[in-house]
Amino acid sequence: MKELELKYGCNPNQKPSKISMGDGSELPIKVLCGNPGYINFLDAFNGWQLVSELKKATGLPAATSFKHVSPAGAAVGLPLSDVLAKIYWVDDLGELSPLASAYARARGADRMSSFGDFISLSDVCDVDTAKLIKREVSDGVIAPGYEPEALEILKAKKNGKYNVIEIDPAYVPAPIEHKEIFGIQFEQGRNELKIDDAFFSDIVTENKELTEQAKMDLAISMITLKYTQSNSVCFVKDGQAIGIGAGQQSRIHCTRLAGSKADNWFLRQSPQVLNLPFVDGIRRADRDNAIDLYIGEDYMDVLNDEAWPTIFQTKPEVFTREAKRAWLDQLTDVALGSDAFFPFGDNIERAHKSGVKYIAQPGGSVRDDNVISVCNKYDMVMSFTGIRLFHH
Numbered sequence: 001m002k003e004l005e006l007k008y009g010c011n012p013n014q015k016p017s018k019i020s021m022g023d024g025s026e027l028p029i030k031v032l033c034g035n036p037g038y039i040n041f042l043d044a045f046n047g048w049q050l051v052s053e054l055k056k057a058t059g060l061p062a063a064t065s066f067k068h069v070s071p072a073g074a075a076v077g078l079p080l081s082d083v084l085a086k087i088y089w090v091d092d093l094g095e096l097s098p099l100a101s102a103y104a105r106a107r108g109a110d111r112m113s114s115f116g117d118f119i120s121l122s123d124v125c126d127v128d129t130a131k132l133i134k135r136e137v138s139d140g141v142i143a144p145g146y147e148p149e150a151l152e153i154l155k156a157k158k159n160g161k162y163n164v165i166e167i168d169p170a171y172v173p174a175p176i177e178h179k180e181i182f183g184i185q186f187e188q189g190r191n192e193l194k195i196d197d198a199f200f201s202d203i204v205t206e207n208k209e210l211t212e213q214a215k216m217d218l219a220i221s222m223i224t225l226k227y228t229q230s231n232s233v234c235f236v237k238d239g240q241a242i243g244i245g246a247g248q249q250s251r252i253h254c255t256r257l258a259g260s261k262a263d264n265w266f267l268r269q270s271p272q273v274l275n276l277p278f279v280d281g282i283r284r285a286d287r288d289n290a291i292d293l294y295i296g297e298d299y300m301d302v303l304n305d306e307a308w309p310t311i312f313q314t315k316p317e318v319f320t321r322e323a324k325r326a327w328l329d330q331l332t333d334v335a336l337g338s339d340a341f342f343p344f345g346d347n348i349e350r351a352h353k354s355g356v357k358y359i360a361q362p363g364g365s366v367r368d369d370n371v372i373s374v375c376n377k378y379d380m381v382m383s384f385t386g387i388r389l390f391h392h
Contacts (some may be wrong), residue, residue, distance in 0.1 A: 002021065002025065002026055002027065003018055003019070004027060004031065006037055009038045010039060014251070022178065023174075028096055028167060028168040029165050032146070033151075033153065033160065033162055034164060036163040039068070040163055041070070042069050043067070043117075043118035043120075044066075044120060044140070046227045047066045047120030047142065048142050048167055052066050053223045054220060054223055055076075055123070055194070058346070060076035060078065060098065061123045062076050062077070062121075063077075063119065063240070065113075065118075067113055067114065070232075070246040071106075071228055071244060071246075072114040072117060072243075073109040073113075074223075075103075075105030076240070077240040078101060078238065080104060083274070085268055087268045087273075088104045088108030092127070093131065097126050097129065100126065103121065103128065104120075106240065106241075108266055109240055109241055110244070110261050110264075113261075115137055118142075121142070121144075124143060125141065125143045125145070125154070126147050126218065127153070130153040130154050131153060133153075134157055136284075137285065140165065141162075141164055142165040142166075143165075144315045154385035163302045168236050177193070183249075191226065195222050197215050199385055200218055200219075201383070202382050203384065204363070204368075204382055205375045205380060206376050207379050207380065213238070214357070217237065217334075217358065218358055220239065221241070222385070222389065225339040225389050226338050226389050228244060228246045229245070230245040230339050230340070231249065231254045231390055232246045232338075232339070233258045233329055233347075234337045235351075235356065237262075237334050238335070238381075239389075242261070243262030243265065244353070245261070250340070251342060252350065255338075255347045256350055259351065259354040259379050262334065263328055263353075264295060264326060264381075266327070267356075268291060270319075272317070273291060275292070276290075276294070278313070279311060279312060285336040296390075297307065331355030332355045332359045333355065333358070334356045334357060335359075336360070337359075337360045337361070337389070338362075339388065342371050344367060345367070345373065348380070358384070362384065362385050363385070363386060
């Protein structure tokens with residue numbers, strides 16, 4: 001297949017729309033089910049690059065959950081704790097395969113953003129992963145292959161209209177990329193930067209103890225940022241992104257957005273949230289929305305007299321700001337990556353509130369001394385990579 005016609009472009013009024021290879025060669029993908037659209041393929045191809053690089057960097061199966069050309073979550077296939085299995089709504093599935101664990105983590109970190117995602121998997125999709133995908137609201141999946149039973153499970157999703165794409169894992173793109181905007185063609189070399197342990201060797205803080213887990217988490221953060229719309233910041237904990245701030249014009253807004261998502265991820269693990277008495281039969285999306293409101297500033301939207309009986313069996317106590325802060329103070333050893341330098345120490349102050357211990361950023365700001373000083377105040381470890389990772 002050298003050309004694939006799409007339903008329409010970014011919007012229904014943008015026709016015609018298609019994908020093809022610039023040199024006229026065969027496309028490196030097969031559509032096994034569904035009719036993927038323009039944005040589906042943008043998510044699929046960016047996501048595939050991300051998970052492929054995570055697999056190379058860590059040796060573990062990887063998954064990502066994409067929405068609007070940025071990852072909502074990304075993770076590698078480490079086992080889930082009982083608490084994580086519960087907050088990701090997979091505790092009824094038993095022990096998951098490493099690939100399914102990776103997707104449960106990628107999908108579960110920010111379930112509000114992942115609703116209706118496009119999934120990328122580094123490995124052949126197994127039955128465990130297909131069963132997990134089957135129960136979530138999603139637009140499609142790309143993987144290097146599918147076990148026969150897994151493919152049948154996915155083909156049955158959305159009454160046979162779920163988008164299932166197989167990509168050739170041996171495909172290597174040309175070293176020069178092209179893009180056309182406003183009738184004008186842009187050209188650049190592909191970002192082939194390899195992110196490994198040596199990437200974080202220039203440690204500029206007083207504390208220079210970078211653990212092996214921290215190196216993995218920082219690698220996950222930087223590879224995730226490599227395929228996230230800039231400006232972007234990524235918080236990572238124990239092999240998964242827990243907060244991604246994408247596409248913000250201000251660096252501090254990136255950090256605040258990503259930090260608030262990381263906070264929500266950890267607040268969902270608190271006993272006060274784990275023990276919420278939901279009514280029987282509540283839908284997953286409604287449960288996610290209720291939790292998001294309950295742990296936020298608009299908690300009365302779910303606790304007012306009209307709303308709570310439709311959501312909870314009994315009215316929960318307010319999760320006070322003081323109680324939330326006390327719980328968040330237990331979050332530690334978080335890694336933080338930034339796709340460009342931090343211009344002010346306020347980013348570090350905000351990161352500290354979300355348990356950040358390890359930081360990787362390019363460096364090069366005229367205020368580097370101030371940023372380093374704030375890191376030293378909190379005994380953080382910060383590496384200067386010297387490399388910017390903008391993505392547009």
